[in-house]
Amino acid sequence: MKINGKKLIEMGFKSGKWFPEAMEYINSNELTEVEILEYLEQYRPAPQIPLLEKPANFNINIKAENELEETNVNSVIGSMEVLMKTPTLVNGAIMPDACPTGSTGTIPVGGVVVAKNAIHPGMHSADICCSVMLTDLGRVNPKEVLDVAHSITHFGSGGRDRSTQFRFPMDLLTEIEANPFLNNQKCISVARSHLGTQGDGNHFLFIGTSKKTGNTMMVTHHGSRGFGANLYKRGMYIAEQFRKELSPQSLKQNAWIPFDTEEGKNYWKALQIIRKWTKKNHEVLHDATLEKLGVEKENRFWNEHNFVFKEGDLFYHAKGATPLDPKFMPDITGPRLIPLNMSEPVLIVKGKTTKRNLGFAPHGAGRNMSRTQHRKSKKGTVEEILKEETKGLDIRFFSNEIDITELPSAYKNAETVRNQMEEFGLGEVIDEVLPYGCIMAGDWQKNAPWKIKNRNKR
Known part of the structure; x- marks a missing residue:
């Protein structure tokens, strides 16, 4: 069974750098349909990772002492609650100097978040x-x-x-x-x-x-x-x-x-x-x-x-x-x-x-x-x-x-x-x-x- 890029896409794979190598291997070895599926399993994308149902735990080390600070603190906490649903995160904290930056869900200045096996440039x-x-x-x-x-x-x-x-x-x-x-x-x-x-x-x-x-x-x-x-x-x-x-x-x-x-x-x-x-x-x-x-x-x-x-x-x-x-x-x-x-x-x-x-x-x-x-x-x-x-x-x-x-x-x-x-x-x-x-x-x-x-x- 001959395989080309169009066939791989029809089989549910996204075009990638691995396409030419895979097609060469399959076609040169004349794999059967069962063997092709077994071989391609290594390239099948992992299931998409959903957001956490509840925010991961984060500690609040800040208190508002006037109306202006109340607005600020509420905004920071609200942003952290959205942020901490990111599926890689396992813990977090807000410092007393925290202030919002960017849209809701963006890590605030004065924020610490702990991710498992992941680096978040943002x-x-x-x-x-x-x-x-x-x-x-x-x-x-x-x-x-x-x-x-x-x-x-x-x-x-x-x-x-x-x-x-x-x-x-x-x-x-x-x-x-x-x-x-x-x-x-x-x-x-x-x-x-x-x-x-x-x-x-x-x-x-x-x-x-x-x-x-x-x-x-x-x-x-x-x-x-x-x-x-x-x-x-x-x-x-x-x-x-x-x-x-x-x-x-x-x-x-x-x-x-x-x-x-x-x-x-x-x-x-x-x-x-x-x-x-x-x-x-x-x-x-x-x-x-x-x-x-x-x-x-x-x-x-x-x-x-x-x-x-x-x-x-x-x-x-x-x-x-x-x-x-x-x-x-x-x-x-x-x-x-x-x-x-x-x-x-x-x-x-x-x-x-x-x-x-x-x-x-x-x-x-x-x-x-x-x-x-x-x-x-x-x-x-x-x-x-x-x-x-x-x-x-x-x-x-x-x-x-x-x-x-x-x-x-x-x-x-x-x-x-x-x-x-x-x-x-x-x-x-x-x-x-x-x-x-x-x-x-x-x-x-x-x-x-x-x-x-x-x-x-x-």
Whole structure:
């Protein structure tokens, strides 16, 4: 019995890369009809996986303390209830800094979900490995550190030009070139030019002093920039192909890549490469600042809060949640960092895994309202608002344009977050980096070249 592609489709198979090989084998071996069916069984798609009838368990480590927070918390819980029906999920948690992002069923900022044998790109988001690094510089003048760091860092869109790029590690380049998710010219080019850049939004360079020792500390907050965004885009595309085949009922944003596939293992390796790059992205800024100051670091540690952590066949997706348990961090060198806002201390914490926290803490203060809502709620000039909210602090915007949606009032009450951390057992504060000042991108789009061009035309 001769077999062609049309016949295979009539037999209920979807066209795939395996068609030519299967047809060649069947026809060259002149299989009988029974033998053909037996042979093709290996290619028959698995039954589609339905959504869970009830949401998988998730712990709620957040309480509303006013009407605005009530709306926020209800929205977060409602989104988690939809999200936790995704068939791969077995557990989850919401942190005190949780806030919704995207449509219902999307993992909120401040959310942790545990998947069995599956990686969900949409649950670590485009800003893969968004993270915080601290360097203890000893007894150095905070203003001098901020001035030097300001001359070295880079905020805003795009990357560095060739004359200001940092030297790229060859061992990391070798790993990138060996990974099918990362080995393309666009990805490699962005990895080179974005090294030593901090982007925009809520990313910052913060200078303060240790409450315990009085030493000056430098803290940076940013993720994997365009390098990670390229992987995220590719990962979401691959996950969508699996979703269509395995679980079309699952929401697109919750599509997954099965870990036991070639794609799953390569994606996991790609995530680890992104992690290495992001750590290096912090290090080059810190090291360049130390070198220009002419001082040696006394201590350094870091942690990510937008990542996937593996334990056996379980994958912990932390969207804006800080890992407490050392098992999640292969290069752990110190406690964890939780920034709140530019006028509040960066918390240095330690903690243990409990049934409530699943091994995680909050990543910051979170938001109760969108940037647009916050902007509309403020009265007065941006200069007046900045002065009122950051008295005594040296606050700088790299673009020289104030972004009021990053001021303290844009975020949840820091004291509330700290109280709920203590109430729900989400980490113990062992030191604080008291604020001296910080640098953020600011409203870099206000005077972007294309906007100036349009204004000139008008």
